[in-house]
Amino acid sequence: MSRLSLRGRLRWMIIAVLVAVLLPLGLYSYHRALKETRELLDGRLAQSARTLDVLIRHSGLDALRKPEQGTLVVPILGREAEEQLMHTRTYEAEVGYQVFDMHNRMRLATANLAQLPLPPTPVSKFENYFFDGYGWRVFTLVDDVNNVVIRVGERDDSRRDINHALWLDLGLPQLFGLPLLALLVGWAVRRGLRPLERLRQALASRAPGSRQPIQLTHAPQELQPVVDALNTQLERLEDALERERRFSADVAHELRTPLASTMIHLDGAMAAPLPPDAQAALTSAQSGLARLARRIEQLLALARLEAGAAAGQRGEIDLIAVAMNVIDELAPLLGESGVEFDFAAHDDSLKVYGYEAALAALLRNLIENAMHHVPLGGQVQLIMQRTQGTTVIEVIDNGPGIPPERRASVFARFHRESSGGDGYGLGLSIVQRAAQLHNASIELLDAPAGSGLRVRVAIPGATS
Incomplete structure (x- = not known):
């Protein structure tokens, strides 16, 4: 009911x-x-x-x-x-x-x-x-x-x-008067609750990150304390988000610098002649630090998305340009992995209304997850197209895939589908959160070739 x-x-x-x-x-x-x-x-x-x-x-x-x-x-x-x-x-x-x-x-x-x-x-x-x-x-x-x-x-x-x-004299007025009275009561209630509708519109039109207090002209006395309490809570929320953004930036600075320095020292140590056991240990340490660096980047991206600050203001975004920037960023990793990567777009420009940083995080994690789950010499495809006003992003790989009965659980944080590699620990959680910011749907499907996984993200409300 x-x-x-x-x-x-x-x-x-x-x-x-x-x-x-x-x-x-x-x-x-x-x-x-x-x-x-x-x-x-x-x-x-x-x-x-x-x-x-x-x-x-x-x-x-x-x-x-x-x-x-x-x-x-x-x-x-x-x-x-x-x-x-x-x-x-x-x-x-x-x-x-x-x-x-x-x-x-x-x-x-x-x-x-x-x-x-x-x-x-x-x-x-x-x-x-x-x-x-x-x-x-x-x-x-x-x-x-x-x-x-x-x-x-x-x-x-x-x-x-x-x-x-x-x-008839006593009954007819009530018989016809009650429906008329009901209409007048509905009109009066609707008019009396009009300040609540104005408050809803003010909240719906409020820009993310705005510190401008909500103002309702001629607000009823009973509603003014609610507006004041909302303004106070919104101010506290913006303060909390600002602290979250600063914390994310501080953590990024404090963790990236020592990690980069450690990686440089490891590269230098590995360049010197070392016993086989020491060389193997340094190689393992370097791989572990690389995984740690990626995990930290994922955690920071997820924290920024949860705080709603990664994207800043919503605006018109060229999704193909964002994809090219992500591919350029991942080019060294793609070259070292030995994975065959293919990018296909059915249009020269795909405009969507959203957050650029969130869309970049979505594409980056989809591509990285696919790369880490295909064998050496495997294939990863990124396909973008527009279908009936909806922008569709597909990332297809020829890896082992995910069984249908386990696909619903892979979006949980720190879930790993396999013990090898980085797994799907945070990548798909970041993808899911970025999709939620754009009211997009995510589907995990079988790859067209029969083996592998196809991740399909549909973003509604594409702009021309």
Whole structure:
């Protein structure tokens, strides 16, 4: 499961809080509105019954006092006729009333309630009935002074229409408002986190080795301490890298000079006539010092690469020119080794964006490793070409190669594939680190001829 960004976490947390607060409030408001509506509608029924009672009391309706007079039925328009006549819906068919005399005989009623019977013992109260295919809410008013019973009713579907209207009024704003609110929250969070994006851009565009502090204009108060702490840490890091560079330079000076002096003395001693045993010992010492000198050069190169200082500033590099300089540097070693070396480039110029010293260290170690693992009279090839915007470097030898199951481990520091020679102790570690500085990939493959090793380095983003 992928981790959410800080922006996503804030957005969803705010939306979750809003939903957790607004939905219960909406439900509470809805139920509260339903209760108030029921009470209001019940109050309207009771008020209608009492109004009708007052009208009967003061008008003195004779029909209620003449037993021979039948029930007076008030006609009710149907919904279609109502809408046709009134051009609107008046809900006339959904309300009605009844009036009974002292003998519980119906004297006055609307057509829609004329067939609703009166309970044997009427009591003033609210009741629910199912009549003529509809549910009714009925209020009964018993007037003992006027000796009448008045019943006023309202159909349940009329009340449901009002409840649905309430649900739409309360629900639709949340239904459409929450997605809009989510979009506005996302916009607000994105805008609020814009200083973090500016900080990221400032860090990404910072040049290696720069001591210029990061400056954010109008930085929020909460972010300013972070910027100050970053500037402090970057300053300390640059100080540490500077000490590393100075240490590397001091070690190079302190070790190279005595080694060179010792090699000169050994050459002079070997030139003089010596017993065979002494001559063999001096030859062995000279070989050991040569290996030590190479190992020191590798350690220094690796230290510089780890400190990020070997290459200095990134820039456009002509890889073929770097390769020619490395070959000139290794020319004496190539001549003495008896190895046949071949360099092929498919272009006159291969430009890449990177660190010149790191690329030189990569090429030098690839060629030296290949030379030390081919037999006398063996062959080493350096091939450079550009393929679909990627610069490819291949170093091929006809040595014993490396078994496929061991190729993943040869990049470990001080790993040696064989006991003879210098092995792959540091060379490929330096190659790997230099490749990492250029986002390059490294592959160890079989040589095309069948025996030997082919090291393939692909550097993306070649320039024209």
